[in-house]
Amino acid sequence: MKFQYSFVAMSLALVGCGGGSGGDTSAPTYDVAGTIVSAGTLLDTPVCIDLNQNYVCDTTEPSAKTDNAGKFSLTSSDKNVLTSTILAQVDQGSNQTLRLAAPGQNLATGNTVNGVTTLFAGLVVDGKTVAQAEEIVKAQLTDAGVSLSGTVMSNAEASDLDKLEQNTVALLAAMQPQQMTKGVALLAQSLSFQGKPLASDLLSEAEVSAFAEEIAAVAEQTLGSNDTGAVLHFADGAADVAEVQASYPGQDAEYGFDKEDKQTSTGAGFKFVKLDAQGAALAADATEWACTMDERTGLVWENKSADASSVQFKDRLFAFESETFKPFSKDVELAGCKDAGDEVCTTSQYVEHINKQSLCGIAGWRLPTYRETYDLLDFGEQTLFAPNDEYTPYNVYGFNVKYFPQQTIGSPYLEYGAFWHSDFTFVNTSSQLVDAEVYFPAIISRGVDRGTISLVDIRSSNTSADADDSYQFPIRLVAVKGQ
Structure with missing residues (x-):
């Protein structure tokens, strides 16, 4: 695509930057650590920094694997790991993979990755900032009667968001990577289906399937450039x-x-x-x-x-x-x-x-x-x-x-x-x-x-x-x- 961002100059905080003083000329390194929050066995779940935003952990991207508690830590000399999408490929069995993500926030530690954070990652991939994504998601939660103290991102594991998490994970599991590039943002902008808010009503299997097909159809229409x-x-x-x-x-x-x-x-x-x-x-x-x-x-x-x-x-x-x-x-x-x-x-x-x-x-x-x-x-x-x-x-x-x-x-x-x-x-x-x-x-x-x-x-x-x-x-x- 032909995007131009010459009007912005961003300064990246050197969080987790290695190397010391005293004449050490080695290249700095950057750390990203956090926890994948998902049902099932998480041991050895691949986690990567999705630099090209294709919702796939490519071999050229910085990566690591989780421990049994879903914790991960990776180190890279590429400072973009601090601000790029964190992606986890969770094995669901039967050759199915659930892809969960979170937007990079310049955090060396404390990154949470689950269904709710994936909504934010999708909006950021679509061109929004984390602050703008917060406004979009929180406004819909308010309409659904869900009130949080603090930001949605900082409360991604809150019990008040359990239904939203379950519905989102079910819908993400039905998406292919090529559909997610646009589909996750579409989902985040419309957290309801046929009058049912995803934050307050659990969708049936049939409704999940219908909603996923609807998202995929729109996403496939708007992928080109x-x-x-x-x-x-x-x-x-x-x-x-x-x-x-x-x-x-x-x-x-x-x-x-x-x-x-x-x-x-x-x-x-x-x-x-x-x-x-x-x-x-x-x-x-x-x-x-x-x-x-x-x-x-x-x-x-x-x-x-x-x-x-x-x-x-x-x-x-x-x-x-x-x-x-x-x-x-x-x-x-x-x-x-x-x-x-x-x-x-x-x-x-x-x-x-x-x-x-x-x-x-x-x-x-x-x-x-x-x-x-x-x-x-x-x-x-x-x-x-x-x-x-x-x-x-x-x-x-x-x-x-x-x-x-x-x-x-x-x-x-x-x-x-x-x-x-x-x-x-x-x-x-x-x-x-x-x-x-x-x-x-x-x-x-x-x-x-x-x-x-x-x-x-x-x-x-x-x-x-x-x-x-x-x-x-x-x-x-x-x-x-x-x-």
């Missing part, structure tokens, strides 16, 4: 060219879908399909369509409107809102709903509105994640904006214009084509932030700087009333076909 869209090569003393340059080997255009599976309709490796308002596929040359399906990822993207009076207008602004974040009143006042005279002012209100319409036959529309948004960028797109576009310094589209013709200017304060996604950064403190603010990594999707990130502060409902507004952005929703 796109190439960058770059199909030209840098050349000495000339404009970018299609031919491979021996003097500059290893360029992006030499690899991936853009080289091996180039599409006529996009000019790159992207595989898009236009959909009508009911979700039926249209011809590539259709002039009107409601949504665009990405065949590489299985995601469906909302098509925006050029009509300024439409709630789907490409440049209509919204204030950010989620279950755990309520918008600053001044951001709401500057949203497009005020001029339109309707009540669709925030991102959550817009999601609800579009889902009620069942756009393209889908009722599961949501904000895209950071990764999904970034993955859609086409770094090879060369189409310029219309001649009357006044924002000429940023006149290159960020997405393939044949399938995404209506692309936003962005925020009035940041006219680089950014729109809302669901992920905020894990930066909790900064000299630039005031109380009740969080950082939003706005993805620049317009112009020559597309793909870079601008961190902007977003103010919440807890911001002082005398503060100025922060930012409002447009929206482009995403969904999985059939949801």
